[in-house]
Amino acid sequence: MTILCQSLAFVPALLLACSxxxxxxxxxxxxxxxxxxxxxxxGQPSAQALAGLGAQGFEAVIYLAPPTVPDAVRDEALIVGRxxxxxxxxxxxxDNPTEQDYEAFASVLGALSKRKVLVHCQINLRASSMVFxxxxxxxxxxxxxxxxxxxxxxSPDDTWKHFSLxxxxxHGVTFEPY
Numbered sequence: 568m569t570i571l572c573q574s575l576a577f578v579p580a581l582l583l584a585c586s587x588x589x590x591x592x593x594x595x596x597x598x599x600x601x602x603x604x605x606x607x608x609x610g611q612p613s614a615q616a617l618a619g620l621g622a623q624g625f626e627a628v629i630y631l632a633p634p635t636v637p638d639a640v641r642d643e644a645l646i647v648g649r650x651x652x653x654x655x656x657x658x659x660x661x662d663n664p665t666e667q668d669y670e671a672f673a674s675v676l677g678a679l680s681k682r683k684v685l686v687h688c689q690i691n692l693r694a695s696s697m698v699f700x701x702x703x704x705x706x707x708x709x710x711x712x713x714x715x716x717x718x719x720x721x722s723p724d725d726t727w728k729h730f731s732l733x734x735x736x737x738h739g740v741t742f743e744p745y
Contacts, residue, residue, distance in 0.1 A: 621650030
């Protein structure tokens with residue numbers, strides 16, 4: 568009986584070690600921001616990081632930069648698709664985001680709301696801003712809380728300030744973080 572009790576004393580330590588090994592690895596990309604357990608924004612992941620998204624529980628990727636930008640991963644759609652993940656590219660021009668870009672993004676993110684989604688661009692400037700707008704306009708979240716995710720990455724330039732504030736005003740949201 569004493570031997571059994573001493574053996575059982577190792578079980579919690581063994582379970583702890585096994586759970587540490589079983590944890591999913593974190594996303595390797597620039598400026599990763601976890602909004603919720605199901606919504607993450609980031610800059611451009613490498614091809615290797617993209618290939619591991621399925622193992623991390625991601626079910627969809629929304630890429631917000633044109634696929635022709637210099638640091639784009641050439642076969643991103645293929646890499647993501649091979650894992651059975653949904654891939655959507657909404658090529659937003661950084662110097663000219665439009666209301667149509669936001670509407671397309673909001674429609675796609677809304678349709679994927681029950682899945683774990685990575686929203687990314689090159690550095691997480693477009694992604695953090697568009698997710699902020701979605702959270703405030705579509706999900707009706709407090710803009711002060713939602714804006715923290717943007718502020719963790721950047722201070723939007725005049726183009727993105729005017730774009731964001733214009734959309735917020737159009738949707739009846741008063742917010743002046745800038």
